[in-house]
Amino acid sequence: MVEETEAPRSAGPIDQPHPPPHLTYPLPLPLHLLHRKGAAVRLHCLFSRDPERGHFPIPSRPIPSHPRRRDRKKKVRGRCGVRRDEMAPVKLYGATLSWNVTRCVAALEEAGVEYELVPINFSTGEHKSPDHLARNPFGQVPALQDGDLYVFESRAICKYACRKNKPELLKEGDIKESAMVDVWLEVEAHQYTAALSPILFECLIHPMLGGATDQKVIDDNLVKIKNVLAVYEARLTKSKYLAGDFLSLADLNHASVTLCLAATPYASLFDAYPHVKAWWTDLLTRPSVQKVAALMKP
Structure with missing residues (x-):
């Protein structure tokens, strides 16, 4: 879901690289995820005009952000998607259809953080479970776990990731x-x-x-x-x-x-x-x- 193709050259000396x-x-x-042929999708989500809460609906069966693997603990991405077979030092809880969650993904990737993206199933009430409320007391996404530290609110997560790993950002x-x-x-x-x-x-x-x-x-x-x-x-x-x-x-x-x-x-x-x-x-x-x-x- 992006913008249009190329930017026209303006009169000013601005750099306009072409996208891949x-x-x-x-x-x-x-949106196509919610309209697959023959799929009856139940939408369970929390919506608000608060920009920290807005996110795309989550289907009743959580959509994996990667091809399904049995051992989710080994599903680690490093800088810009490099995956390594080891325990992720950082976990980001949420869904990839949430623009607040993917805001954090952009920062984590740019900062070169190794992380695991862990889906939260809204249809089963997982976001209100004691485990998730320990991560985010408001029962929302995203939430980030780094060892014994929990950070919630997407922009706070982004700043934490940059401050720790790439402060030049x-x-x-x-x-x-x-x-x-x-x-x-x-x-x-x-x-x-x-x-x-x-x-x-x-x-x-x-x-x-x-x-x-x-x-x-x-x-x-x-x-x-x-x-x-x-x-x-x-x-x-x-x-x-x-x-x-x-x-x-x-x-x-x-x-x-x-x-x-x-x-x-x-x-x-x-x-x-x-x-x-x-x-x-x-x-x-x-x-x-x-x-x-x-x-x-x-």
Whole structure:
């Protein structure tokens, strides 16, 4: 579920790498998982307008993020999907159809963390089990376990992974650069995703659950996201990435929700913002973002 193919060259000297052929638009959508021929899928999920709770519905039988293996404890991915036959030092609990879970995947992959992705079965109430409530007392996903430490809330997980394994993604050694990373992390959460997630709910989630799409909600939030993208466009005329001329977690945190946009009728939204489109096209070339896209494929 990605955006469109290439960004047109603008007048400015911006870098516009081409995405790999397998990431040209449109990608297979995770929605296809819920419409397999002859499948009667019961949808059990927790939905909220809170961006930390929004996620795709989870079928009654959990969808494995890998070909099924009997010993899940050995299902370990290292940097950008390398798998090793050993116990994972880090476990990420959730489902690959959740944009909050895959937000964490992008950060873990970019930081080179070895981890195991452990599915949570919402249909059986596993998210409210004592074991999972010990990981996340709100009974939500994602949750991360690193030894005896449990971290929940997707953006906190992302920051923890970077701070421990690749602090340059937070620029914590430079007070000014780290401040800009923090600014754009906040913008992603409270401006970009806050405007985009209601559109995803109305276009994707509500129809899956048999509900009617509220076009007014879509229209209102299209105005909001276009205003946000205008700010992004101005920013990206001055630097290659949001916090500066360096990749940071602020950029990566946009990946999961933006990949979902291509499943909506508004997949061409970035066309009017050439620097934004070039920035997104560049992100699509990163193995960490490609991993997220692959996890969202049926």
